[in-house]
Amino acid sequence: MITRRLAYSGEIDPAQTAAASALDPVAREDAVAVAGVSKSFGSVTAVNNVSFTVGRGEVFGLVGPNGAGKTTLIRMIMNIFNPDEGGIRVLGKPLAPQDKARIGYLPEERGVYTKQKARFVLEYFAQLKGLSRAEARSNAEAWLKKLDLWEVRDRQIQELSKGNQQKVQLISALIADPEIVILDEPLSGLDPVNARLLVSVIRELAAEGKAVLFSSHQMNVVESLCQRVLMIHRGKAVLYGELDRIRRDYSDNAVLVHTDAALENCHFVLKTLPHEQGRKVYLRQEAHPEDLLSWLIHRGSGVKFFEQAPVKLEEIYVNIVEGNL
Amino acid sequence: MTSLRKILTVARYEFTCAVTRKTFLIVAFGMPLFVGGSGAVGALVSVRQLKPPHSPTIALVDEAIVLKPDELSAFAKADQPAEKSSFLSVVQSKARFKPYADLDQALAALLREEVTACYLIEADYLASGNITTFERESKLPSGQLPAIKEQLYDSIRASLLDGRVTGMARDRLLEKPKFQSKEVSPQGRIKPMASVTHKFFSMVGPIFFFAMLLMSVFMSSTYLLQSLTLEKQNRVIEVLLSSVTHEELLAGKIFGLGLVGLLQTSVYAALLGYPLLPFLGAGGWKTLLLSPLYVILGYLLFASLMTATGIFFSGEQEVGQLAGLWMLVMAAPAVILALSPGLDSWIAKALSYFPLSAATAMLLRLSWAKAGPVDVLLSIAALIAGIYLAIRFAARMFRLASLMYGKPPNLPELLRVIRAD
Numbered sequence: 001m002i003t004r005r006l007a008y009s010g011e012i013d014p015a016q017t018a019a020a021s022a023l024d025p026v027a028r029e030d031a032v033a034v035a036g037v038s039k040s041f042g043s044v045t046a047v048n049n050v051s052f053t054v055g056r057g058e059v060f061g062l063v064g065p066n067g068a069g070k071t072t073l074i075r076m077i078m079n080i081f082n083p084d085e086g087g088i089r090v091l092g093k094p095l096a097p098q099d100k101a102r103i104g105y106l107p108e109e110r111g112v113y114t115k116q117k118a119r120f121v122l123e124y125f126a127q128l129k130g131l132s133r134a135e136a137r138s139n140a141e142a143w144l145k146k147l148d149l150w151e152v153r154d155r156q157i158q159e160l161s162k163g164n165q166q167k168v169q170l171i172s173a174l175i176a177d178p179e180i181v182i183l184d185e186p187l188s189g190l191d192p193v194n195a196r197l198l199v200s201v202i203r204e205l206a207a208e209g210k211a212v213l214f215s216s217h218q219m220n221v222v223e224s225l226c227q228r229v230l231m232i233h234r235g236k237a238v239l240y241g242e243l244d245r246i247r248r249d250y251s252d253n254a255v256l257v258h259t260d261a262a263l264e265n266c267h268f269v270l271k272t273l274p275h276e277q278g279r280k281v282y283l284r285q286e287a288h289p290e291d292l293l294s295w296l297i298h299r300g301s302g303v304k305f306f307e308q309a310p311v312k313l314e315e316i317y318v319n320i321v322e323g324n325l
Numbered sequence: 326m327t328s329l330r331k332i333l334t335v336a337r338y339e340f341t342c343a344v345t346r347k348t349f350l351i352v353a354f355g356m357p358l359f360v361g362g363s364g365a366v367g368a369l370v371s372v373r374q375l376k377p378p379h380s381p382t383i384a385l386v387d388e389a390i391v392l393k394p395d396e397l398s399a400f401a402k403a404d405q406p407a408e409k410s411s412f413l414s415v416v417q418s419k420a421r422f423k424p425y426a427d428l429d430q431a432l433a434a435l436l437r438e439e440v441t442a443c444y445l446i447e448a449d450y451l452a453s454g455n456i457t458t459f460e461r462e463s464k465l466p467s468g469q470l471p472a473i474k475e476q477l478y479d480s481i482r483a484s485l486l487d488g489r490v491t492g493m494a495r496d497r498l499l500e501k502p503k504f505q506s507k508e509v510s511p512q513g514r515i516k517p518m519a520s521v522t523h524k525f526f527s528m529v530g531p532i533f534f535f536a537m538l539l540m541s542v543f544m545s546s547t548y549l550l551q552s553l554t555l556e557k558q559n560r561v562i563e564v565l566l567s568s569v570t571h572e573e574l575l576a577g578k579i580f581g582l583g584l585v586g587l588l589q590t591s592v593y594a595a596l597l598g599y600p601l602l603p604f605l606g607a608g609g610w611k612t613l614l615l616s617p618l619y620v621i622l623g624y625l626l627f628a629s630l631m632t633a634t635g636i637f638f639s640g641e642q643e644v645g646q647l648a649g650l651w652m653l654v655m656a657a658p659a660v661i662l663a664l665s666p667g668l669d670s671w672i673a674k675a676l677s678y679f680p681l682s683a684a685t686a687m688l689l690r691l692s693w694a695k696a697g698p699v700d701v702l703l704s705i706a707a708l709i710a711g712i713y714l715a716i717r718f719a720a721r722m723f724r725l726a727s728l729m730y731g732k733p734p735n736l737p738e739l740l741r742v743i744r745a746d
Contacts, residue, residue: 080566080728097328097570105567111560116342127334128568172564 030089031056031180031211032077037086039072046072048235049086054180054211059202061226061243062215063313065321069235070215071108074182077213078105091179101130104178108185108215110169114158118149118168121157122175129176136175143171147197163194170198174205181205182213187221199225219314231317238320243313250316254282254309255289261301268292277305331569335577336584343548343585352544353589357596360533381441383473384431385422389450393484397424420473422480435459444477535659535688537593541620542684543655545586546628547648549578550635553723557639562727571724579628579716586624590617612691615701619691622708623684627651629715633722658682659689668694677704680711 032054039047047069054060064070075081077088079095088095091102113121119140126136144150147167152160157168166189173181183202187195202225205212216222222229223243231239239246258278263269268287273280283292289308296303343349387397423440425431431443443459450456456477479499486495506518556562565574594613635647658676665672668690676686677696683704690696 075563075728078567079570080563100568100570103567105564107560107563107567109560109563111556111562111564113561114559124334124338125564125568128331128565130330169564 030054031058031091032213033089034073034077035087035089037073037076037083037088039069039076039081039083045235047076047083047232050230050232050235050237051086052230052237052240054213056179056211057206057209058227059206059212059214059225061222061229062213062232063217063219063222063229063317064232065217068232070232071184073232074105074107074184074213074215077182078103101176102178103180103182104173104176105181106170106173106183106186108188110166112157112165112169112172115156117154118157118160119144119153122168122171125172126175129178131176139175139177140171143175147171162189163191166190166194167197170201174201178210180211180213182215184215185217186214187216187218195221219312219317223313229313231320233320239316246316247311247313250319251311252282252309253285253287254280255292256305256307256309257281257292257296257303258305259296259301259303261296261299261303266292266295268295277307280309328570328573331573332577332580335565335569335574336581339552339578339581340584343552343582344588349544349548349585349589352540353592354596356540357537357593360537361596380419380421381473382439383420383422383477384434384440384443385424385446385477386426386428386431386443387424387446388428388448389446391446391450391481391484393487396480396484397422399480420476422477432459435461446481533597535692537597538590538616538620538688539655539659539685541586541590541593542623542627543648543652544589545582545624546631546651548585549582549628550631550644550648552578552582553632553636553727554639554641554644557636557727566727571727572720575632575716575720575723579625579632582628583621583624587617587621590620615691616688618705619684619687619708622705622712623655623688625712626680626684626708626715627655629712629719633715633719636719636723636726654681655685658685662686662689674700678707680707680715683708683711 030053034053035051036049037047037051038045038049050069050073052060062070062073072081076083077090077095079097079100090096090099093099122140122143123133123136126139127133131139140153141150144153147170149160149164149167149171152164157165160168170186173183181202186198186202190198199221202212202214214222214226226243228242229239229246230237256275256277256279257263263272263279263281268283268291270282270284272282281292283289289306293303293306296306385392385397420441422444423434425434425443428443428445431440431445434440435443438461441460445457445459447453447455447457456474458474483499486498490498507515508518509515553562556565562574569577594617631648631651634651635644638644638647661676661682662668662673667673673686673690673694676682677690677700687696687700687704690700
C-alpha cells in the first residue's frame with residue numbers, strides 16, 4: 001500500500017507524492033491530480049479549494065451528502081465545467097478537451113436514447129470517444145456478450161429491463177477502454193445481482209491498472225472497494241486519505257472484550273456497554289488498547305475475545321454531516 | 326480525435342435518426358404529395374368540367390315572329406358542343422332551343438320536365454325588347470347561364486339583320502370582336518398576355534414553393550430543438566458532453582440536421598419546384614438555385630436562436646410553444662411584405678437586409694420581385710453576420726444551460742447566470 005496523505009491540508013504535498021513514487025513505480029504518475037479547484041455558480045460556491053489525487057489501479061471513493069459538490073467536481077474533471085480556480089492534471093498533463101477520450105464517465109443523472117437499439121447507441125458512444133466504426137462495433141459486441149446483453153442487442157433500449165438498461169449505460173462508460181473511469185452513484189437503482197456484477201467489474205478495472213473514481217452514498221460499498229476516500233461537505237473537503245487511517249483517526253477509542261474480569265476496576269476504562277461480542281469498553285483519552293490488554297494479562301483474567309472496536313465510515317460520515325465532528 | 330471528426334460523428338447520428346423518423350418521412354414526402362395530389366384532384370375536376378355538358382333544351386315561343394325559319398331549324402339540331410374556354414373561365418354551354426306554338430304548350434312541357442326552361446319572345450319585342458323566361462320553382466338559384474341568353478340574342482340579331490345588312494358589316498355585327506391582349510413590361514417590352522391559367526399558377530406556385538421552403542427551415546430548426554430537449558429530458562446530454570465539447574455537439578447537431586433540411590428542400594424542389602418552374606415568376610431558375618441557399622442560411626440562423634432560447638426548457642409543451650413563437654418570427658416578414666407597397670419597395674429591401682427577416686423576405690422576392698445581385702449579396706452578408714452572432718450566443722447559452730434541469734429560469738435569473746459566466 002502506498003502511503004499518501006494521511007490528513008487533509010488543502011494542498012497536494014509534492015514531497016509526499018515523490019516519496020510515494022519512489023516506493024512504487026506504478027504509482028509514480030497520478031492518473032488524476034486535482035489541485036485547489038473551486039467553482040461557483042453566481043453567489044453559490046459549489047466546490048471550494050478541493051485537492052486530491054487518484055492513482056492508477058486504485059479505486060478512489062468520493063463521498064458526501066447530496067449537494068455537497070461531488071457532481072460539480074466530477075464535471076470539472078470531465079471538462080464539462082471549467083474551474084474558476086485551481087488546476088486539474090490528467091495522466092500527467094493539464095486537462096485538455098482531448099482527454100475526454102481517455103476518461104469513461106457514468107453520470108449520476110443517467111441517460112440513454114430510449115428509442116434506439118442498444119448496439120446502435122453503444123457504437124455511437126464509442127465513436128464519439130474516438131474509436132473507428134469497426135472498433136466500436138467490435139467493442140460493443142464484446143461488452144454486450146460480457147454483460148449478457150447479446151440477445152437483446154437489437155431491441156430498443158426502452159424495451160429492456162431497468163437492470164439491462166443500466167448495464168447498457170455502464171457499457172457506454174467503458175466501451176472505449178478508458179484509462180480513467182468515473183462512476184457517479186453507479187449502484188443506485190441496481191438490484192443485488194447487478195450490483196455484485198458492477199462491483200466485480202470495478203475490481204477488474206482496477207486490476208487492469210485503470211484509475212477508478214467512485215462516488216457513492218453507500219458507505220459499505222465504498223469501504224469494501226476503496227483504498228482511499230475524499231469526503232466533501234458544502235463544497236469543502238472534510239476528509240481525505242487512506243480509509244484504514246481515517247477509521248483509526250476517527251476511532252472512539254473503544255475495544256470489544258469478552259472477559260470475566262471486573263473491568264469497572266480498571267483505571268484505563270471510562271465506561272462499558274453490553275455488546276454481542278461481550279462488552280464494548282470505552283477507554284480514557286490517554287489510554288491505549290494495549291494498556292487494557294496488559295492489565296488483563298497482569299491480573300490473569302480469562303480473555304476469550306479482544307479487538308479494537310471498528311468505526312464504520314458511515315458513522316464518521318453522519319457525524320461530519322451532522323456537525324458532531 | 327479531431328474536433329471535425331467528432332462533429333461529423335454527431336452529424337451522421339443526427340442525420341440518420343432524423344431521416345428515419347416517421348414525422349420526417351411524412352413532412353418530406355407526404356406534404357408535397359398531398360399538395361401535388363390536391364392539385365391533381367383539382368385539375369381532374371376542372372378537366373371534367375371542361376367536358377361539354379349535355380346541352381339544356383329550352384322551350385321557345387316566338388310571339389313576335391322575329392326568328393327566321395332557318396334559325397329555328399338550326400335550333401332543332403342535335404346537341405351542340407359547349408365552347409371550350411380557358412382552365413379557369415366559365416364553360417360556355419350551348420342550348421338546344423325547341424320551338425313551341427304557344428306559351429301553354431311550352432309551359433306544359435316545362436312542367437313535364439321535357440325542357441329546362443321556357444323563353445317567350447314577347448309579341449311587342451321589336452318595340453320593347455322583352456323576352457320573358459320561365460323556370461320550374463326551385464330553392465336553388467337559376468341555372469340558366471348568360472351564354473344561353475346570348476345565343477338566343479345572336480339568333481334574333483341574325484334574323485333581324487338578314488337581308489338588311491350584308492357583307493363584312495353584317496359579319497362584324499354578328500361576330501364578337503377578337504381581342505388581342507398584350508402586356509407591356511416596365512422596360513417597355515410588349516409581349517402576348519399570359520393565359521389566366523398561367524397567371525394563376527404564377528401567383529399560387531411561388532406561394533406553395535415559399536411555404537414549403539419556409540416549412541423546411543422551420544422543421545429543421547424544430548428537429549434541432551427537439552433533439553436537444555429530448556437529450557436533456559433523457560439526461561443523455563451529460564453522457565455526450567463527457568465525450569465531446571459543447572461546441573462540437575452543437576456544431577454536429579446543426580450540421581446534421583441542416584443536411585436533413587437540405588434533403589427536405591431538395592425533395593420539395595424535385596417534387597414541386599421543377600413542375601412549378603415555368604410559373605416561378607420573375608426568378609425562374611434563379612429562384613430554384615438561390616432558394617436552397619436562403620433555406621440553409623435561414624436554418625442556421627433560426628436553429629441557433631431556437632437552441633439559445635430552447636435549451637432552458639425540457640417540457641414538450643414549452644418547446645412546442647417556443648417553436649410556434651419562432652415560426653411567427655419567421656413568417657412575420659411575409660405578412661409585412663403582403664401589406665407593404667410592393668416587393669421592391671424600401672420596406673421589402675430593408676427586410677431583406679435585416680438578418681431575422683432576410684431569408685423569408687428574399688425567398689418571397691426571388692419569385693415575385695426583381696431582387697437583383699445587390700439585394701442577394703447584401704441579404705447574404707446580413708444573414709452570415711446574424712448567423713455568426715447567433716451561433717456564438719447559442720454556444721454560450723448551451724454551455725450555461727445544457728445541464729440545468731428543473732424549472733427554467735426567469736429573465737432576471739437568466740441575466741444573473743449570464744453575468745456570472
